[in-house]
Amino acid sequence: MGFSATDVQAAMRDLQAFQDESESSGAFAVPSGGVDGFLERVMEREPVADVFGSDVGEGSGGDILEELLNPTVNSRHNPLALPNDGMLGSSAFLRAQRKPRGGWLASPSRATDRSKLFGERSGQSVGSDSRERKLFSAGELQAGGAVPEESQSAASSRTALSDVNGMSYEEFIVRLLQPASSDLLDYVRNLINSILHAHAENDPSCEELRGTLTNFYGVMITSMASHRAWGSANPPVDEDGLLSARNWLEKFVMSKIGHICFAAAQETAQDDALLRKMEQLRLLTPEDLHVPEYVQNELSLELAAAELRKINGVVTPGEKIACVVQCATMIFSVLNLARKRGDTTSRPGADDFLPVFIYVVLQARVPKLQSNCAYIEAFHNPVNLMSKAGYCFVNLCSASAFIMDLDCTSIGMDPKAFDEKIAEAAAL
Template identity: 30%
Template structure:
């Protein structure tokens, strides 16, 4: 009955989008919501918990004291944010329009990905206030690196939003490019403080995910319905090896956008491998199944921590929309699928799945990658054997022709030798005969008779 079930991972485009129907990509880490809807959903619950803690005090404050405390807390938060963003408790002074326009124009003239040029513009005298904001924020975050990681994430996201207001006159593409440079500047320095923070259980989840992936090394591409090249094709080795290399490189990057670049490269290599392995265009189901196979083969180091780092400290637009958002959402779905992988997902019975997990069984010969390599090697060996047999037949035919040629040469030599001996005997015989005519057989008989008649007695005695 298990063979009647449909293999592979089926995930529609609607399931990748936010559950709030806002049009952006959701994520399992946000319970299917996008980052914007998730933050809006979490803030009321946090405020409710804070009010509940205040109401649980033994001595309830009066209304006037409550309002006074609330205003003091609000002014304290405002001053804190001003110190974080502007370097002081006072509001920022309005910059002259000419200076403001020159700074904006300098940032607009930057080429995409020119991070060195961005640093030069940021360190220029006209951008001194922007540089001061970044430096003050970094120093503050490093000083308070013991804060819970979620609180640090909120501070970084608020900083992105506040910093982006300075470039509100930019187009969407220009603002995205500029904020990506800001993110790289900020998170490259904060990486050692916030990555895999002590206040969260990312390290334990990394180890659990690695053990889970190691226990699933027996899963084959055929079990996941991943199109794989046939043995007869010219493709040798694993076509998904470039994708495996790209996803492993993600751990070596510091900025969230650089980690997303590795995810995008991995996904693009997956699509290339699918297009080379299958004559039909790759669809979303094939891509997700192949991505699961790549993650199982790669077992990337600290995968959970890297994904949480991107979710917490990456720019929201990078995860909510665009190519990088689509790829990262699929990667999150692939990890969630691996964590909940069971027998029916692989078209296996519970007993078969348990046998594979306990290493009491091995994958079938048709679905084993090792068997595929053996079949490919056997195919090459058969081809070489055919070529060797053809070469042997050619050698045998050449030997036969050579033997016939030697026999022909020997016969011609024997014939020539016999003719030469005949030619040598002819002059000797002709010298014993008359010069005019050669004696016949009758003549020789008559000579013998005459000799016997005239022979004397002495002659006969002799």
């Protein structure tokens, strides 16, 4: 027995309420029960009794993702799981480590010559139109002023950047807006205005933007490490705080210029080709993609797909990768809750995860998925792509590539039955 659209919408409202509760609890803490607890409540709506059994066991979807990052713990990794050298084993992330080719901002070793970048005076902004005035409101420019507003979709997207031992985004903004940080704030303002000005004059390339921002982050964090309001403050901002500051700096800057960077990274032809392929394959069932029967819970998998669809409703790379992480975490939670119904009682691994993830990505049919991947790879903090977020990102790229090349032989399906499903999807 399946679920109606009303059932799915009701569960999605419940999930939104769960996420709102998580956000309001402070520092991105998870309410009692976590994602697994929420999914248990969702699964109670399953018309078939006791589909998943009653023994949930220990470990959440997030815990299992963390465990998968250590290959000595789980030996059931497939080639898509992390190698012993972590994310550096992936060619995508080797590219993310490439030395930038420069851009409008000088590298740390040449950062002192700011007159060539921002005018004769270091505090002089590039461009004089209204775009500059919209960067910071009067309230934001006061010490301890209000935190810049986020869109509703951005606020509801669980961030992957929070660090329990670091500082929160609110703390970062308050410290940046202190009078003692005015020189750093000027640097941020000038960076944003220089990119807005360059965009108005001549659209910069993805590589130019990437090089500019990489150099900017390097200059800022190096400066913060010894700055009177940061590393040399009393008490000083410690190493964890500076790591958080790098992430929050990216979030703030990209909330202003993310649309420019996304346009530069956009891969329209690949996006269109992948979306057409997903539309052709949309009638493939979980059985066709070898998703185990014990995790074929329609409502839970639709909720995971809904998390992935949020990726186009947020702007910054961190918020986008958070959508991917949340989707993957929900899938691992479903696998964890359902494992007693499978052939093994061990915790789920990458072999269990990937077929389900491919099915969810296929059913989500996210527009501009290739562009989102290119944008994240180019503009997200590469350090964060060597952890849980990176694992999820590698699997998203792999799932997209698998779907793009998928045919009857890929999944061992009868060619006639495969062609019939393609024809039926085309007729809808």
